Amino acid sequence: MHRVAVLAMPGVYPFELGVPTRIFHAATDAASGKRLYEVTVCTADGRPVPTNAGYSIAVEHDASAIDDADTVVVTPAQGAYQFPGPGELQPEIAGALARVKPGARLVSICTASYVLAAAGLLDGRPATTHWWHTAHFQRTFPDVKVDPDVLFVDDGDVLTSAGVAAGVDLCLHLVRRDFGSEVANRVARSCVVPPWRDGGQAQYIERPVPGPSMASTAPTRAWALERLGEPLQLADLAAHAQMSRRTFTRRFREEVGMSPGQWLVRQRVELARHLLEETDLPVDRIAAEAGFGTGASLRQHLSAVVGVSPLAYRRTFRKV
Incomplete structure (x- = not known):
C-alpha cells in the first residue's frame, strides 16, 4: 500500500x-x-x-x-x-x-x-x-x-x-x-469531478467578461475530439467555428489557456495513453488513431509529456 x-x-x-x-x-x-x-x-x-x-x-x-x-x-x-x-x-x-x-x-x-x-x-x-x-x-x-x-x-x-x-x-x-x-x-x-481538465490556470485569470454575442470555441473542441486521427489544421478549426484564424486563436487561448496546437497535441497524447493502457494495438496503429501519423512522432510527443517511450509506458500502466 x-x-x-x-x-x-x-x-x-x-x-x-x-x-x-x-x-x-x-x-x-x-x-x-x-x-x-x-x-x-x-x-x-x-x-x-x-x-x-x-x-x-x-x-x-x-x-x-x-x-x-x-x-x-x-x-x-x-x-x-x-x-x-x-x-x-x-x-x-x-x-x-x-x-x-x-x-x-x-x-x-x-x-x-x-x-x-x-x-x-x-x-x-x-x-x-x-x-x-x-x-x-x-x-x-x-x-x-x-x-x-x-x-x-x-x-x-x-x-x-x-x-x-x-x-x-x-x-x-x-x-x-x-x-x-x-x-x-x-x-x-x-x-464527481472530471478526470482531466482541459487547459491551464491561465483560463481563470481575471479578464473582462465576453459579450453575449461572442461565440465559444467549445463546439469546435468537441468536434475536434471526434476527429483526433485526422490531420486537423488551425484553418480547419477556425472554419468550423466560423471565425478567422486570428480571432479563433485569441478566443481559444482565453477559454482554454493554451494555443489550439498545444491543446490538440495534449488531447492526442491522452488518447494515445488510453489506447496503450486499454488495448493491444501496435504502436504504429495507436500513432495513426491518435493523429500522430507515425510511431516515431508518437514516441517523441509521449516522451516529452511523460518521459518514457510508448512501450515503456504500456509495460508500466497496462491493465493486468
Whole structure:
C-alpha cells in the first residue's frame, strides 16, 4: 500500500487539507475493493492546528508520520505560514520536511509551493502556484522555473499545483501515474469531478467578461475530439467555428489557456495513453488513431509529456 502523509500547518485551508484524503481514499482495487493508499494527516508537533475558517482541526499524528511516507503532501495555510521567503521557513516545518525519506515524492497544493521553495527544494526546478501569486513567487524565488499557466507541474519526485481545485487535478494525476487511468477514472467518477481538465490556470485569470454575442470555441473542441486521427489544421478549426484564424486563436487561448496546437497535441497524447493502457494495438496503429501519423512522432510527443517511450509506458500502466 502506498503511504501518503499530509502535513497541516497553522492557518490551514480545510478544503485543500481534505483533497488528498478524499482522492486517495477513493482509489481502490477493482477486484478486492481494498484501498490502494494509506493516508495520514499530521502536524509538526501532533497538536491541533487552527484553520483559516474559524475552527481548529485535531490530528492524531506528529511529523514522525512523514518518516515512512512514499508521498508527502504539504497543504497551504494562511498567515505566517503562507508566504515564507528564502531562509524564513519556520524551524518546525523545516524539521518536518527534513524527515522526508530518500526517493519519496514531495507535493505542494496551491501556495504551499512557497514552503517547498523556502526549503530550497524547488531551486532549478519547474514549479507553479496560484496564478494570483506567480509573479511574487518568481520574484521571491528567482531560481525556480515558474510556469504561471499550468494546473500542475510534475517534475518526477517533486510536484506542485495551482490554486484550490488544481490540487484535485494533481492528486488524480498521481493516482493515474501510480495505478493507471482505469483507477483514476473510477476515482474521478466517485468524486464527481472530471478526470482531466482541459487547459491551464491561465483560463481563470481575471479578464473582462465576453459579450453575449461572442461565440465559444467549445463546439469546435468537441468536434475536434471526434476527429483526433485526422490531420486537423488551425484553418480547419477556425472554419468550423466560423471565425478567422486570428480571432479563433485569441478566443481559444482565453477559454482554454493554451494555443489550439498545444491543446490538440495534449488531447492526442491522452488518447494515445488510453489506447496503450486499454488495448493491444501496435504502436504504429495507436500513432495513426491518435493523429500522430507515425510511431516515431508518437514516441517523441509521449516522451516529452511523460518521459518514457510508448512501450515503456504500456509495460508500466497496462491493465493486468
